[in-house]
Amino acid sequence: MDDLISELKVGIIKHLGFDDMEPDEIETDAPLFETGLGLDSIDALELVVLLKESYGIEIKDIEEGKTIFASIQVLSEFVKENRQK
Amino acid sequence: MSGVGIYGYGRYDASGISGTRRTSDIELMGIDDLKWKHVSDVTYKRFGQLDALSKAAMAATEMIGISELMGADIASETGITLGTKDGCLGTDIDFRANAIERDVSNPRLFAYTLPSTVCGDLAIRHGFQGANACYMSENDNGVLALAEGFYLVESGELQGCLCLEVDALFEESASAANEFKMNLDTDRFSAYAFLLMNTDVAAGSPLGEFAFTPGEDCKMGSLRELCGLIESRGKDVPITKIGYDDLAVSIRGMER
Numbered sequence: 001m002d003d004l005i006s007e008l009k010v011g012i013i014k015h016l017g018f019d020d021m022e023p024d025e026i027e028t029d030a031p032l033f034e035t036g037l038g039l040d041s042i043d044a045l046e047l048v049v050l051l052k053e054s055y056g057i058e059i060k061d062i063e064e065g066k067t068i069f070a071s072i073q074v075l076s077e078f079v080k081e082n083r084q085k
Numbered sequence: 086m087s088g089v090g091i092y093g094y095g096r097y098d099a100s101g102i103s104g105t106r107r108t109s110d111i112e113l114m115g116i117d118d119l120k121w122k123h124v125s126d127v128t129y130k131r132f133g134q135l136d137a138l139s140k141a142a143m144a145a146t147e148m149i150g151i152s153e154l155m156g157a158d159i160a161s162e163t164g165i166t167l168g169t170k171d172g173c174l175g176t177d178i179d180f181r182a183n184a185i186e187r188d189v190s191n192p193r194l195f196a197y198t199l200p201s202t203v204c205g206d207l208a209i210r211h212g213f214q215g216a217n218a219c220y221m222s223e224n225d226n227g228v229l230a231l232a233e234g235f236y237l238v239e240s241g242e243l244q245g246c247l248c249l250e251v252d253a254l255f256e257e258s259a260s261a262a263n264e265f266k267m268n269l270d271t272d273r274f275s276a277y278a279f280l281l282m283n284t285d286v287a288a289g290s291p292l293g294e295f296a297f298t299p300g301e302d303c304k305m306g307s308l309r310e311l312c313g314l315i316e317s318r319g320k321d322v323p324i325t326k327i328g329y330d331d332l333a334v335s336i337r338g339m340e341r
Contacts, residue, residue, distance in 0.1 A: 016134065016193075017131075017133035017134035017135075017193065018130050018131075018133055018134070019120060019121075019132070019133030020120060020121055020122060020130060020132070020133065021130060042192050042193055042196055043193075045192035045193075046191075046192055046193055049189055049191075049192065052189070053187075053189075
């Protein structure tokens with residue numbers, strides 16, 4: 001598994017409190033919201049905090065967030081291009 | 086003639102985890118070590134996201150086995166009443182301490198700086214769409230929650246009501262509280278959950294039924310005591326009176 005994708009999955013499990021999940025249970029190309037992992041709006045805020053603290057990326061536009069958080073794959077590509085840490 | 090019965094109970098406190106339909110076979114563990122797999126075989130991935138108060142309430146409620154007692158049609162007419170002494174105080178302290186330590190506040194913690202969030206978590210999990218109420222007071226908050234639940238079902242406003250008395254305050258929160266010049270007792274958690282249902286719609290026999298027949302009453306001051314009575318008696322707990330005036334649940338013919 002791509003190191004960054006693995007790192008994101010571990011980060012999501014840890015920061016979003018999914019104690020009983022393993023990284024392998026998160027599908028890389030599955031939607032993060034509604035279906036797939038089924039994240040909600042508070043999870044979205046947590047992801048914004050995660051991006052800032054772990055990668056130095058600030059999400060200022062909520063509409064931008066909807067595109068970035070489409071899936072782990074999309075998120076990892078965004079982080080690769082924009083990370084400051 | 087329809088009545089109101091107690092069809093299930095659940096307990097999570099220092100004496101263990103137990104209830105009507107399920108008994109956890111694990112050794113007692115504190116909130117920090119408790120995982121959902123210890124409580125249920127059914128998947129619920131959000132358990133780790135809950136704060137201590139919601140975890141305690143969720144664990145006790147799971148011991149009732151609600152899905153075995155009611156279908157979606159009754160659940161949609163079931164509400165929740167919650168009594169709590171400390172409310173979300175532990176989470177309030179954690180949120181404040183977290184905000185001081187980090188640059189940003191924790192959005193998940195913020196959602197739990199409101200004790201009635203417990204009701205929301207339970208309603209989502211069990212499909213309850215009836216009225217919710219949260220009572221905070223130094224004493225009698227659990228019996229008040231039970232009294233309100235009884236009246237909501239007895240009046241026909243609801244077909245069922247989950248009535249809870251929950252408190253959760255832990256050492257870490259108390260340590261943080263000391264930094265804010267607060268003195269708190271530490272490490273206390275308890276959750277008692279009772280499912281009341283209209284006897285006309287419930288399947289099976291109730292554990293206890295509210296009956297206004299005069300008798301030798303024994304008054305209790307907490308849901309913990311009611312839990313103890315049900316566990317020691319099994320079924321057939323005749324509850325004779327419950328009301329706002331004395332905020333007590335009276336049990337016919339029982340010694341305290």
